[in-house]
Amino acid sequence: MEIKTLIVDDEPHALDIIERYIANFPDLHLVAKCNNAVQAFQILQKHKIDLLFLDIKMPGLLGTDLVRTLTNPPRIIFTTAYQDYALEGFDLNAVDYLLKPIPFDRFLKAMDKVFNGYRPDYLPVTPPSSTSTVKNDSFLYLRVDRKNVKLNVDDIYWVESLKDYIKVVLADKTYISKQKISVLAELLPDEKFVRIHRSFIVSIEKIQSYYSFAIEILGRELPIGRNYKDELRKRLK
Structure with a gap:
């Protein structure tokens, strides 16, 4: 559409x-x-x-x-x-x-x-769990505009919190979903993703560079929160 x-x-x-x-x-x-x-x-x-x-x-x-x-x-x-x-x-x-x-x-x-x-006649898909996002080890379904969109986990660059919404960024697309970033924090595999800030979760393998205060990913700088610095250093060693 x-x-x-x-x-x-x-x-x-x-x-x-x-x-x-x-x-x-x-x-x-x-x-x-x-x-x-x-x-x-x-x-x-x-x-x-x-x-x-x-x-x-x-x-x-x-x-x-x-x-x-x-x-x-x-x-x-x-x-x-x-x-x-x-x-x-x-x-x-x-x-x-x-x-x-x-x-x-x-x-x-x-x-x-x-x-x-x-979408006046579009019937919402009933999600198969208590949340609006469902996943297995290689992909997840993200609730977007009253439908469940299949996303390959390896295609995700970062997830950004927008109050009651999240923004999921891929190389060529961005999706907005109404839910908390804490939901994605539980669903994304720990070995592939790290939380760098209360508002950002990033793909470890897609980090291009990092500094004491920020990481660079997909040509953009994202801030590193004070409480997340130690864990990020461990994961990047």
Whole structure:
């Protein structure tokens, strides 16, 4: 499934944040981003857009006024710093209404509504254990968007905690699952993975280099927590 997405916001920083958030979801394809409603209207006439992240208070034309011009508007998530527009936004059948600054966990809740909307007749798979993640020695099933996704353990680079969610990073994909990192800590094989921080579990064999305060993996630096330094040194000897 590919959800074609457009971001409209007159603040460059807000555009960048939403674009970074979108990059965490393989099903989302960012078609374009622009900084005013008139440009957005032109893009919507030329491209099929499934999901619109739309700021409300922009120069020239309000985001809410743009929606009223559309005969068949896409699914809309309003993004704004002004709570006063909330009622009007929901009157326009918005999927959600995000107040800036938008924390990632709140963005995830909005995406859960989007994915539920795209799968109205999808029956959740009943997991074969009390958790939403199931594994054997070489692979595990990760609960993602109301389905269980099979992941080869050897393909995982790291797991990152995002409050009540986790991000599982592979070489070319990232998955978001609603659960605690402690669940993955129990399921991942100890001989292949090590916890380096309360928010990070990494594949030992995929660590490219390490310092006193961080490791490098897949070209990114991840912090080493004070309480995890000794165990990491032992595992890397």
